[in-house]
Amino acid sequence: MNSFVLLEQLDSALLSSILHSSGSQLSDDEEEFNWLLKEEVHSVLKQLQDVLKEASRRFSTPTPGLESQQKQENFILGSSTMDQVKGVLTLQGEALTQADINLKVAKSSQVLHFQFREDKLWKLQQIQDARNHVNQALQLLGSHDESYHFKTGAEVNKLMDAVMLQLTRARNRLTTPASMTLPELATSGLMKMFTPPMPGDVMVNFYINLSKLCLTVYQLHVLPSNTTKNFKPAGSSVLHNPGAMFELNNNRFEVSHVHKVECVVPWLNDTLVFFTISLQLCQQLKDKVYVCPSRRSHKVTQRLKAAALIG
């Protein structure tokens, strides 16, 4: 055994003996834990509810029949470096109700213009999912109001786990858009939304990435059937690169140009911040329950305190 080990053992022995001398330690610990369950947990839950209510308010849940009264917001999607694609999208709650897309085709310098058909709207499933997950989290929190008495740390942990699962899902829905294959995108129904109809060599996709509303335009060209090029269909991805290939209705296509434009949606940014704050609140509460003395044996408490003292 080397000297380091000995030193360390001596150290911790010393510390534990110091801590041990305070006799009333155990009952203090119990009191602290009771305080945690009675007071602290509820104060954190209250805080969580406040934050999540704010988040939920941003999503503005539609009341049946009154969807049209929701606020409409216009977003201009563009990029500073290129001007081939410009889009003006109208977001109403969780759906895109109008879209104007201008596309400058590289080779012909001709400008194509598309917009949504009057009768169509495109629901952004990501926003709806995030909203529903937040509401579920709120529902979980709502069933444990101040009058509820938490009896064990395990109970608090279980509740926090359930809430965190919903919050993580909510946040992930916004931060990780669905990855799709190109044929999936081509048959998704989005292509049929436009007037004039979208030509066969152009595909578009809308999604949310973090707090940004994104529009991707793919320009395609048909691969001749006798091509010598190695045909390898691309897998699923959020954003395909030029050169990605796919097959649809016995035709082979290759992506020639990809244009991506985006615009920040301020209230989505708010919700993401709220999600992060509440997730941290949950984790901190779990950590508090975890280190709280009465939960564990006396010995470890000493170890913990020793560690705290050293640190």
Add this chain to the structure above:
Amino acid sequence: MSGNNLVLPIVLWGRTAPTHCISSLLVMDDFNTIITGCHDGQICLWDMTPELEICPRAMLFGHTASITCLSKASACSDKQYIVSASENGEMCLWDVNDGRCIEFTKLACAHIGIQFYQFAIGTEREGRLLCNGHYPEILVVDATSLEVLYSLVSKISPDWISSMSIIRSHRTQEDTVVAVSVTGILKVWIITAEVSRMQDMDPVFEEESKPIYCQGCQSISFCTFTQSSLLVICSKYWRVFDAGDYSLLCSVSSDNDQAWTGGEFIAADKVIIWTEDGCSYIYKLPASCLPASEHFRSDVGKTKEGSIPPLVYSIADRSDKQLLICPPVTRFFFGRREPFHKLLIQGDSAGRLSLWGIPDTSPLQPLYTALQVSSTVSLQEAFDKLTPVSAGIIDQLSALPGKEGPIKVTASVYIPSQGRLVCGREDGSIILVPATQTAIVQLLQGEHMLRRGWPPHRTLRGHRNKVTCVLYPYQISPRYDQRSLVSGGVDFSVIVWDIFTGEMKHIFCVHGGEITQLIVPPENCSTRVQHCVCSVASDHSVGLLSLRERKCIMLASRHLFPIQVIKWRPADDYLVVGCSDGSVYVWQMDTGALDRCVMGITAVEILNACDELAPATVDALSHSAVNLKQAMTRRSLAALKNMAQHKLQTLATNLLAADNADKGNLPKYSHNALVVQAMKTNLKDPDMHVLFFDVEAVIIQLLTEEAQRPNPILVSPETLQKSQAGADKGGSFLANKIFKQVKETMKETIKEHLLDEDEEEEEEMRRREEKSKSLSLLEYNLTMDTAKLFMSCLHAWGLNEQLDGICMERLGMLRPHCPISFGLISRGGHMSLMLPTFKLSLATGLKLTLTDIVGKGTYGVSRAVTTQHLLSIISLANTLMGMTNATFVGEHMKKAPIFTKQAKHTADLSSVNLAEKLK
């Protein structure tokens, strides 16, 4: 891999029942089986008698997340299938009789409800599963292949579906699906034979969409008695609707702060409603809700609210209930056949099932009568009732005088090369014990029962509290010292031990929290990192502890969330830490600098990139002590991994497939005959141990050792094969394969020994001597011991007394002293393990003697299990019969054959023979 292996699991559950926090419930139509799913992903099968006695039978493993719903998946009673879905989108089809996994799949979306529906297409009937969940459609899934066929879609305000119900109408022959969305809109789809015939993926749109203003709908159910009303339960009120035009018939709000979670019709005029905290109430419906009454629909259009209908019964929740950590699950089922049970059933977080038989009559004094529980049992109670108690792997070494239960094993690792099991315990000690010997003590009767402190073992003391993880790095990579054993504990320390001398080599105290995991870095890391183990602690820190330098070379801490996964980018010298909130931290190993911290798609991409670069870097047995959930997610459980690759099914298909699968090359055979895997369903549970017997590997090892045994008659693989082949009449393909593998293994050992001979022989001898001396463990023949244990467990004791006598006296087999819990491994690493209480459920009502309980082997459990066991015992017995010492009694049990000069000579000869053959 070489293909189809027959692997049989035997479980040592220990006295503590696994945590089973019930999340969903199902009663089969015949009322013989109850199925429960839990938050940790296991499914428990309970047998129920007509007298409503319940007894847990088996536990099904395979899901890696909380079970969200269960549903039956077949209509006929001769094959009983159920389907289960979990929070992370996994779906599994199980056979209720033997716990076999028939099919499994994983979707991106999580289901919260599944309903079985049978389509009639002409004369054919096809099963479909209608699923709703965290997505805006209802998915229609094939009940046998689990493929998504098409979906029921909403045109008007599509949103998640909270709950749905299938309405079978005898009047119109048109079945409908009625569902309520989270925003409170009622949707109706017509599902008829035409729909089922559709081949394309076209969605089916709703027939009707009507706002019914029921936000937060918990459940919806159809009255099968009158076929004309619907019950919708929301958390603050419940409502009855006309099933024809969906107009509101009555609405009742909860009087206090109770939250309703579900309800059903129990008669034409009565409903049962239950609350989140587990109370239930039976109400008599007002006349306006009863089609038989003249007042039916008399209140339609009137916004009358409040008048609470008369309470018929209130159902007492258990007063003596333990502290629950989450709301219980309540369901109501009624039998369509004799004895027409109407059952309210509740499962709670303590793994307890409670049943209430609902009477048809009303009590005389309604308000004061509480319905008493008919039957209740928890998993732990069932375990406690067992005599003899369910064995744990080292119970005899852990029993404390004056204490009730043995010291719990909290972390363990099995070292196959030494046949030794390392068990860390809750008191901080670590026990080293020969695995087969300790399993024999636990399972079989014999003289060993009288010896104190048997089997020989070694105790390492150093941790001050619970040991949380144990790692034997040499097992994963030979670059580590053969002597080092590493353990982590609740006391924040990581200790390095010399496994041969039992000496404590070093204590690392670098973390500020319990050690949760010990991992071995991959092969291609820098030399400095290669001699480290990676430790993960509950203070969200990761350390690289150098075993060679005896110091911590890097500590990555201050992660905000618990660490979920560790990955490596050896080429870039990066350690990638994935946290539970989805964030990813990239650390430079050399400098300890935080390179990046990312979230979202980038985080996912970084994690995926690590997988692509180095598949299976974190090797199998490195996390044996992690809970099963994690292990299954990573598919790191060695044995399960093998299963996944082998896709072991029933034997018949095995033999057929063998021809196809083995046409190719035969890779080096490196399976272990016995693998002991520690498992826990929940992190808080003590370890239970599963012994995986690989029948083929046992046979190969037996034959290999037989061939190596110094023998007057020259035994070479060829002669072996000849004799055996003669007996087999040409031999099956499988037999050929096995012999090829025996030869391969022999060649390998021969090669190794020839190489070792010159330089290392002496050192080897020295080491061997030292090893045996220092450990003072009995020298024993691991292979024969394994075979003995296995044969004794498999033999059907009590069928033929004469045979039993011969088995015990002449062959040295031992009789089990408790029923042995076998398991069944099915597709994709899914596994069904019998609970120790299974025998009770086989013959409930009868008073069983001990011999009855122990005897008869496992016959009668299920067809698949019987087939596997018969095949194993026949093949193993055949092999043993061909051996020089075809018994487990005698000197040869004491020592494994050692390569003597003579044996080496024999081996040389046979390898020469082989070489000639090859030419």
